Amino acid sequence: MKLLRLFGASFSLSLRRDVAFRANLVFQLGLIALNILSSFVVLSAVYTQTQTLSGWSLGEAVVLLGTFQIVSGIFATWIEPNLSWFSVQVREGKLDSMLVQPVPSLFLISLSKCEPLALSQVVMGLLVVGLGERDPGTFPAWWAVLAWLLLISAGLIIAWALRILIASASLWASSIELDILYSSLWQFGRYPVEVYRQPLRFVLTYVLPFAFLATFPTRALTDHGSSLLLPLLGIGTSGVAIIIARFVWTAGLRRYTSATS
Amino acid sequence: MSRILRLLLISTQREFLQWLAGRAFLITLVINQTVGPLIGLAVWSVVLPGSSRISTYYVALLAVQLMTVSYENHTFSNAIYDGSFSQALLKPQPVVLGPLGTNIAMRLWHLLFGLPLILLLSVVTGTSWDGRLIVLALPAVLFAAILRFLFTYLLALSAFWTEQAHGIVGLSETLIFLLGGTAAPIALLPAGLRDLGAALPFRALLGFPGEILSASLDETRILIGYGWQIVWIVVFWLLVMGVWWAGLRRYSAIGG
Numbered sequence: 013m014k015l016l017r018l019f020g021a022s023f024s025l026s027l028r029r030d031v032a033f034r035a036n037l038v039f040q041l042g043l044i045a046l047n048i049l050s051s052f053v054v055l056s057a058v059y060t061q062t063q064t065l066s067g068w069s070l071g072e073a074v075v076l077l078g079t080f081q082i083v084s085g086i087f088a089t090w091i092e093p094n095l096s097w098f099s100v101q102v103r104e105g106k107l108d109s110m111l112v113q114p115v116p117s118l119f120l121i122s123l124s125k126c127e128p129l130a131l132s133q134v135v136m137g138l139l140v141v142g143l144g145e146r147d148p149g150t151f152p153a154w155w156a157v158l159a160w161l162l163l164i165s166a167g168l169i170i171a172w173a174l175r176i177l178i179a180s181a182s183l184w185a186s187s188i189e190l191d192i193l194y195s196s197l198w199q200f201g202r203y204p205v206e207v208y209r210q211p212l213r214f215v216l217t218y219v220l221p222f223a224f225l226a227t228f229p230t231r232a233l234t235d236h237g238s239s240l241l242l243p244l245l246g247i248g249t250s251g252v253a254i255i256i257a258r259f260v261w262t263a264g265l266r267r268y269t270s271a272t273s
Numbered sequence: 274m275s276r277i278l279r280l281l282l283i284s285t286q287r288e289f290l291q292w293l294a295g296r297a298f299l300i301t302l303v304i305n306q307t308v309g310p311l312i313g314l315a316v317w318s319v320v321l322p323g324s325s326r327i328s329t330y331y332v333a334l335l336a337v338q339l340m341t342v343s344y345e346n347h348t349f350s351n352a353i354y355d356g357s358f359s360q361a362l363l364k365p366q367p368v369v370l371g372p373l374g375t376n377i378a379m380r381l382w383h384l385l386f387g388l389p390l391i392l393l394l395s396v397v398t399g400t401s402w403d404g405r406l407i408v409l410a411l412p413a414v415l416f417a418a419i420l421r422f423l424f425t426y427l428l429a430l431s432a433f434w435t436e437q438a439h440g441i442v443g444l445s446e447t448l449i450f451l452l453g454g455t456a457a458p459i460a461l462l463p464a465g466l467r468d469l470g471a472a473l474p475f476r477a478l479l480g481f482p483g484e485i486l487s488a489s490l491d492e493t494r495i496l497i498g499y500g501w502q503i504v505w506i507v508v509f510w511l512l513v514m515g516v517w518w519a520g521l522r523r524y525s526a527i528g529g
Binding site for chain 2: 047057191199
């Protein structure tokens with residue numbers, strides 16, 4: 013309950029700060045709109061040459077694009093502002109001040125700050141998903157929507173856990189900077205994993221499961237929730253991801269002896 | 274002139290050696306630059322299976338991307354934001370030599386670290402390179418490298434007026450991705466955008482050398498392409514000069 017109150021207070025403060033800079037809001041909206049527009053152009057170019065892309069129709073690919081934008085927006089709002097360039101925070105001693113706060117350190121390092129402007133990406137993503145599902149009579153059943161939401165949550169938990177693992181690496185060697193690598197790999201999530209050849213497809217499905225960001229949730233939605241396997245897989249994988257993240261972070265903290273030592 | 278070249282060489286050497294210490298971070302930058310062409314290659318290989326032109330195009334595009342990479346929003350704009358630009362102004366040499374030296378050094382490192390991936394992709398995709406086309410592409414790569422630097426440097430100069438220089442360069446990178454030939458080869462874009470892509474400078478600074486190497490252009494169109502690259506270089510050169518002097522008049526050290 014205390015953590016939820018802290019989470020709400022942080023969001024409220026950040027929102028008030030962001031609203032004061034309206035020019036930034038307009039600029040960010042423009043940037044996101046251009047980004048989505050460019051993805052639409054690519055899809056339109058692709059689907060003038062072919063009927064399906066690795067078995068995905070145009071409507072399904074649009075839903076996938078929207079889902080990717082939603083997940084990216086949520087991640088950019090709540091997780092990225094905390095964990096980006098984490099090794100710099102370790103080197104500058106900011107982690108030390110977090111560790112003495114009366115709040116679990118994993119919450120403080122990963123969820124205490126937020127960027128509400130990035131939520132505009134979520135809104136645009138929802139519009140794109142609506143556009144992909146616009147055909148009358150094909151509106152997904154409620155359990156398909158539930159499976160989609162569940163898999164989006166699983167994707168976010170897995171992405172959060174991977175980010176924690178990267179952050180934990182800087183407790184062993186603070187010179188390690190994997191932020192750019194992580195955001196590069198994130199980009200592979202904007203297309204169905206079936207597009208990529210092996211071994212990249214294997215890596216994106218089983219090693220760094222970015223397939224959970226958009227491919228699996230979209231499949232659950234467009235298959236109309238016909239299979240229980242994907243949601244169960246999502247719950248299982250995200251559970252394992254949380255356990256690994258907590259274990260590695262705690263192990264890292266045990267050997268951490270502050271920035272100056 | 275020879276003094277300027279000597280200073281540029283020294284700046285490049287110094288930056289090259291300095292980045293040697295940060296090679297682990299540099300590798301992540303190289304990977305970041307390869308993602309766009311790799312995704313393009315994956316998608317278009319599925320759309321047009323068996324097309325050797327597509328694989329050659331994207332492998333060439335990857336090489337061009339690495340040889341023309343520009344980070345002036347980091348190297349130059351940040352110097353304005355943190356005030357270290359004032360020190361650069363006091364040195365008895367043109368300020369641009371600093372960012373230009375860093376730019377050349379970074380491109381050398383990108384090519385060096387990216388070369389194994391280029392070779393690997395050439396083997397995996399069965400790309401064959403035509404010596405005559407490589408010779409024809411060399412001037413295009415050189416012009417693209419100059420143009421990309423001028424383009425990014427021009428946008429980085431916006432740091433004199435706004436704190437959004439990173440966002441502005443980010444916006445331009447989306448346009449380069451869309452209209453420069455990474456999202457799709459320009460010839461495969463929808464009709465309206467194809468004309469727009471041909472009219473704007475983005476193709477000249479990225480996709481054009483790849484089109485030459487993938488045998489997508491005849492000699493006349495290659496010559497016209499060189500011509501457009503030179504025109505854009507002159508245009509951006511003039512713009513950089515104008516914006517530089519205007520920005521310098523406005524600059525009054527950090528906080529000014």
